[in-house]
Amino acid sequence: MLLFCFFLQFSMVYAQEGKSSEFEKTGTELFYSNDFVGALPYFEKALEQNPKSAKNHYFLGEINFKLERTKVAMDNYNKAIELDTVNFTYYKDRGRLKAHLKDYRGSIADFNKSLEISPDFSDALFDRALSNYQLKQYSDCISDFTRVIENNPKDKEAFYSRGSAKIDSGDLIGGCTDWSRAGELGFIKAYETIQKKCN
Incomplete structure (x- = not known):
């Protein structure tokens, strides 16, 4: 049982x-x-x-x-x-x-x-x-x-985001370089940001 x-x-x-x-x-x-x-x-x-x-x-x-x-x-x-x-x-x-x-x-x-x-x-x-x-x-x-x-x-998103952090911390060259790399990898929005902030 x-x-x-x-x-x-x-x-x-x-x-x-x-x-x-x-x-x-x-x-x-x-x-x-x-x-x-x-x-x-x-x-x-x-x-x-x-x-x-x-x-x-x-x-x-x-x-x-x-x-x-x-x-x-x-x-x-x-x-x-x-x-x-x-x-x-x-x-x-x-x-x-x-x-x-x-x-x-x-x-x-x-x-x-x-x-x-x-x-x-x-x-x-x-x-x-x-x-x-x-x-x-x-x-x-x-x-x-x-x-x-x-x-x-x-x-590409990590490059773009790191670029933004570098820019905000005062590293213009480093930030623009990261944005450029993001663009190379296909994150096309990065080029709009480069035109506004890097040229």
Whole structure:
């Protein structure tokens, strides 16, 4: 009898996880098709089946962020991090939300945590550079963009953004050189900026 009860309980858990996986799969497909409104109920149902899934909380955070439901998104990210404290992407995206809310110092703390876990994570370096730029911490900003460029020497947006930071820190030649490189790599907007500020 005890064995039967255990088997029944195991079967119920397995069935719930199977349903959760189906909801996750459909939700993920809709998410990556940019159908965030459509994806939302599938991840909510997946979470009902598996409330301790950090990944589902994270995806709900991403969806709610996209839908400008920032308070709910913050709660989702917080729960994802509570359940999985070593996922560097979760910290990075909560940092993005904080930056969106103009909490630049708070965002930098999250980007720092992300980079503690994954030191060469270019997305976190790029986003930390943007937050440092907003705080006019140009030296730190330039340092992060330089690391992004070292990781990917063809990152045209990093060249353009580093150029802007150099200009604002008083390095006209360095900034214009970075903008020129961004243009060479296909960031055509850079040439408009060069015409206005470098000639």
